[in-house]
Amino acid sequence: MGITREIGAHYVPEQGTTFTVWAPEAEQVDGLIHGEKKKTIPLQREAFGYWVGLAEDAEPGTRYTFRLNNDKELPDPASQSQPEGVHEASEVIAPNYSWTNQNWKNLPLEDYIIYELHVGTFSEEGTFEGVINKLPELLDLGITAIEIMPVAQFPGNRNWGYDGVYPFAAQDSYGGAKGLKKLVDACHAAGIAVLLDVVYNHLGPDGNYLNEYGPYFTEKYNTPWGAALNFDDAHSDHVRNFFIQNALMWLRDFHIDALRLDAVHAILDTGAKHFLQELQEHVNHLQEQQNQTYYLIAESDLNDVRLINPLEQGGYGLAAQWMDDYHHVIHTMVTGETEGYYADFGKPEHLVKALKHSFIYNGLFSEYRKRTIGSDATINPAKQFVVCSQNHDQVGNRMLGERLTQLVSFEMLKPIAALVILSPYTPMLFMGEEYGEENPFQFFVSHTDKDLIEAVRKGRTDEFRAFAWQGEAPDPQSEETFNRSKLKHNYKNSEKHNQLREFYKALIQLRKSIVKKLSKEHLEATLNEQETVLDFTHTSAGIRCIINFGKESQTIADDLRNWKLILDSADEKWAGPGSNYSSENTILPPESVVVLQASR
Template sequence: MAPIVQDKEGDVLVDYAFGPIISDGGVEFRLWAPLVKAVSVNIEGCDSRQMERSGDGWHQCLAAGVKPGSRYKFGLPDGLMVPDPASRHQPQDVQGASEVVDLKCFEWTANNWSGRPWEESVIYELHVGSFTPEGTFRAAIEKLAHLAEIGVTAIEIMPVSDFPGRYNWGYDGVLPYAPDSSYGRPEDFMALVDAAHRHCISVFLDVVYNHFGPDGNYLPNYAPLFTEHHKTPWGNGINYDGEGSKAVREFVIQNAIYWIKEFRLDGLRLDAVHAIKDDSEEHLLHELARRAREAAGGRHVHLIVENEDNDSALLTRDEKGRPTCFTAQWNDDVHHVLHIAATGETYGYYQDYADDDGKIGRALAEGFVFQGEHMPYRGESRGKPSAGLPPTAFISFIQNHDQIGNRALGDRMITFRPLEPIKAVTAVYLLSPQIPMLFMGEEWGAREPFPYFCDFDDELNEKVRQGRRKELSRLPGFDAEDALDPTARSTFEMAKLGWSQRDSADAVEMLAFYKSLLTMRHQRIVPLLQRMGAGNASFRHEGHRTAVDWTLAAGSTLHIVANLADQPATNPAPPAGEQIFLLGSVKENMLAPWSVYSSISPARE
């Protein structure tokens, strides 16, 4: 049965249950449509049935004898036929009929799985459609053993909510409860989660609650989904605080709970939360985080945000060091400083991170580089103080879908830079106490690009092409006219990982490099991340050398000393302590170009 939240509005007790409710007697169809007086449910192979309307705008109908597998649409008074906004499966895409699915019939096997502590996380971001040649949930299962072998403990899946067309990054979803049918059925997604848990791998899902895609969203036809009170980059904001907002909030919050409870996900990554506008007494983000954690019971569930505003208030900890709201944030600042070090690129938004190597140390030690300071390229101040947070409140990376896809050709760093700088920045981010995140194929040096791609109708496709050219004209130093056509099938196909390249000599060498780093991380660093305090790091930059020290559990200290430059550093020798990693060579007082030295000093008596 679907989750039901009861709320008393005036003298009316409202049941907020989204999607069909299956029982022995049939299926109860429900639709919140306060803007229309009448709704019918049209079940394939059956007569149209008028739904009963209640005073709170809910329309419902019990269809006796209807079973899972039945397909249906809702009919509006103007003759428009729409899918269920809480559909569990859309076998014929977002414009087609919804299918009744009984998720309770799935037979789970990893029933003893309760998740992993956050500090054990090594995240691997992937896009289901391009992760394998087949581009399906089932095909992804075959790659889990590879991930477990190299030391990955969590996969983060780009959005799967049903989107229009044959291929998409996932951020244009319009039916948030339905995994896109191009990837398989809902049961196939469950099978992927179940298999990941058998490999001791957590599963996080990227979800989008700041906007709906441009095609296939019919909610505004019958419900107050948007509000003119708030504006976002996509137009009017979602109505989280105006008239009728209670049901809109429930629709989104229950969606988060749905993924955690029904699909047994271990966490969510919320896209661009800075664009979620809400003036309610309890912001949607806080309510969602609170209720999602409550729904998880005793399982480990981790909630991640992408937040361009770098609002450290979302990442606060209680007196025991536990997250009070969100677990961690994607740390773009670490990416930017390491990318500049490895490539020398200082175009576009990289300008604000250039010409100051000390920012590398600050990003590693304190999380955010900008903690309220003015950013010239951005044209305004950004961020709040973050030095008081533990490093595990930040997720670091040198690749992700955005930072590759923001380039005109979607090209990866390895295609235009030597291995030495790439290995150096890799060692830095994998051995720091921040939570590392790999992007699919990175571990063997995959050279396939990951450009932006989508598939709409002709009119929307042309708008996307124009918008993409305009967007790229402001981004890191590329001629937008050279950009790939994001709507072409060939653009999507070039993003698919070439798994056959994993066996090449260069790939085997890179895999061994990543595996050795992650083995050291799990064996030597992760145990020291448990019960560590906050505000416990310092950094310094001398010449070409950056040094960061973190005080971890039991008073031990992790040191990283890195020369992220083409020239040798003539600084004092790296600190004493038990060496856990050395990339390059250390001779007397000289740190070689592109060298990284990491060691651990025990607590002082």
């Protein structure tokens, strides 16, 4: 493993606060303690350009900055608290927290049923406390893990989180570090694991002062966000250390169970040991120290099993990765959309391939990308792939942010749910999906720079040109765009939406009862001649799922007398038109699913 060095402000009771910052090109670095008068703490230069100093009277709550070369006064790049926003002084925080989860052990990955949520729009309060208040509802639904969109401090109080500029600081408007720890503790008390979305491929532009400190970025590569983070150029050991220390902090100090690594295909590293491999090695070491299990789950559009293959096989050893292919083929099947990147996914037989082999593009030529992509994932365990029918990206990066609720019929929502929850893969729901939330999830920011605001508006409009979407893109900077994206939780006063939620609950309970028997190896899947009926069976679990995607009823020719009906989406108790199921003459209504159990 490479260099490891603690950074930031570390308070020890009765000793004070040690400040450490990396600024290799600076001639002088001072710490400034803010009070009635600013007090200067000279920092001493150590190896590789780290600067260190102790302030014995700097207790939690102390505000501080660093001054470089007796000139620029800046917040700490490894700040753990920015109570006055991204441009103001950092704050020393207390490391201690009265945890109640000493007996908590992370769940096996195959037991994860993930619920992705955005703290600001998930609850009425828009805070970590607001999420805590909703945990009984998630527990009732059957959720076993929540995935929190990024909470690293961002400008203003409205943001998806991918514009974070202080990776070590939990967003103050959500409740800061203490609020996040309280949420994790409450989740563990409820038996729910916590995934945190972290961004190691770029930082936001507003409040990003890393370049003032040192070569955190490199011009070797171009990214959608400008210069790439420096993972393999001169001084890159210390940039890698910055992000490795960040990951270890979330896992060790915040008791986070898993990290979702955003867009790892944009972590550009041609070194002998990829950053992701080094990160996994450090996490393995932490696991041994803490006697705990942690998962790293990558988001990648490369369809590359190297991410999740074991270290001894030349892989990076990550626990899992998102599988966009599964989302895309479901989306094209149910919406008929084939613009943009969906152009590669309009064939129904893709769904059979995805169920049995994971990646659809496993060495195939992509018309959209104009190149061959992917590797074969057939032998990789199903639990290593996180699948969904909706997520923040696929909903929020539509021009109007429509959920599937607005794009397909109510009846179609139920087969879609079965495809995700009864797949052999690790299922993920997007907040509100379970009851058919009708509010959109749109892109929103609260930047402070007028030129940046205009650039974001223009950039969003340009992104949508590959799609045939009608209308005008909502203004990302508008508070109304944010408010429009808040969940209504309408199942509480709508029988139909509550019935959909009950259908999700039934599917989740079924999955939990058979999860140990789910695998790609014991899955059979076929399509009918019209390519409208998908029939897949988990042979080791004795569970069969038959889905009619079509707008017309379909007759199933198979003799199903040895199969017992356990779920029928057409049943009135799921707000369906009424079940007419018969094992002797099975007619599947349009846009419906039946789930059967072997009766012998």
